[in-house]
Amino acid sequence: MNLTGIDWKRGIVAGLLAGILWGWLAMAVNTVTGVFVSEKALLVNILAFSTGGAVYGVVAGGLLAATHKILPFKSLLLKAVVVSVGLWLVLRIGGVVLSGASPWRYHQELMATLQGFLLSLVMGTLLGALWKKGFN
């Protein structure tokens, strides 16, 4: 793979913006669904969700930049969703493995998992929309 031929800047900037937005949106969605009752102060969570979202977004954006030319879909939005959901699934499968190894430390929660899956779809949509804006 030729690393210099990849539009990293576009992926990183789109991912960063999408990730921060997504972090705030995830907090709002969870407040509405009530799937998890927050245990932290609002300001602490704003920082954590912004940071966590930004990291998730930049990684997804970087993966999209590296793979969008080889993914077998026409729609850029669909490619972004596939990358975002794929990344979440890899992490979640790792979580299943950890849960099997240390069940006292890692508990599985069905509703939180469903919410996380839906949020990964939202991340892909945000990333795809911001990618289309272009940041060159």
Place this chain on the structure above:
Amino acid sequence: TSGLLPAVLIVGLAFSLVIISYGLDSIVPGVHDAFHDFRHVIGMPCH
């Protein structure tokens, strides 16, 4: 006269994402507590 740095950044952040997602205190002390709510909300297993 050249790609690698952004790729290294993405790999480093992917490693950070794993640490955040699983709350790996053994690698970054305090990360479990700092991202506790985040992990639950995005559906990662947690205690």
